[in-house]
Amino acid sequence: MPQPEDNWLDGARRLDEEALAAIYDAFNMAIFCYAYRLLGDREVAEEIVAETFYRLLRSIGAGGGPNEHLKAYLYRVAHNLIVDHFRRHPLIELNLDWENVPIQDLSEDPVQEVEHSLEQAKVRRVLWKLTPDQRQVVVLKYFEGLSNHEVSQILDKPVGAVKSLQHRALNALRRMLTPAEA
Structure with a gap:
């Protein structure tokens, strides 16, 4: 049974704005919460979200990107960005302001x-x-x-x-x- 993600991916490959917006709307808050919970920094988490979706677009534009499992793909990209962030900033002060995370x-x-x-x-x-x-x-x-x-x-x-x-x-x-x- 086809999932909405499959339709969104098909549309995204055609650079259909509605499909791209649907992907962003469906996953941006989840990716933000994931990044924020691990990083403790709202601004860096927002950068992770932006870079995650930028990399999705760049990959799709180059004929790549996920063929399925869009959610896992986006989390994987965010995971890699978070790991890179921790490598570049190993001694960070964590701001554990969790009250603003849904x-x-x-x-x-x-x-x-x-x-x-x-x-x-x-x-x-x-x-x-x-x-x-x-x-x-x-x-x-x-x-x-x-x-x-x-x-x-x-x-x-x-x-x-x-x-x-x-x-x-x-x-x-x-x-x-x-x-x-x-």
């Missing part, structure tokens, strides 16, 4: 929302204590809602490696978030 609303109950928000803030603080690969897997799986297969495509790692990173990351998070018994 979060899924899970409840209508204000008390539950506050508890959920506090728990998320705690998780976000300890997320930075994970290895970069573990952090990427957690962000892609649990913040972006991607499957193991999609994460493996984005990170260019086997699904088994993604599962292993996920397992180690969740164990590390569990240790850091569980209060030590006296």
Whole structure:
């Protein structure tokens, strides 16, 4: 069954403005949130989004680009740009202003929302204590809602490696978030 992404890709190859706009509208916020969660810097995250879509256009214009899995392709481009950024700026000060990043609303109950928000803030603080690969897997799986297969495509790692990173990351998070018994 054809996905909207397939139609968008066909249109994008013809440089159809509506298809290109649909791709941007469908994925720009997700790519921004992904980059922002990993970088902690709004301006750099916006640059990552712009460069990701520029590279998609450049690739399509040169007769390349994805034939399928557009979402994974865009995340992969963003991932590579983020890795390049960390290589160029290894000692960055993280601005963890997560309040401005959209979060899924899970409840209508204000008390539950506050508890959920506090728990998320705690998780976000300890997320930075994970290895970069573990952090990427957690962000892609649990913040972006991607499957193991999609994460493996984005990170260019086997699904088994993604599962292993996920397992180690969740164990590390569990240790850091569980209060030590006296």
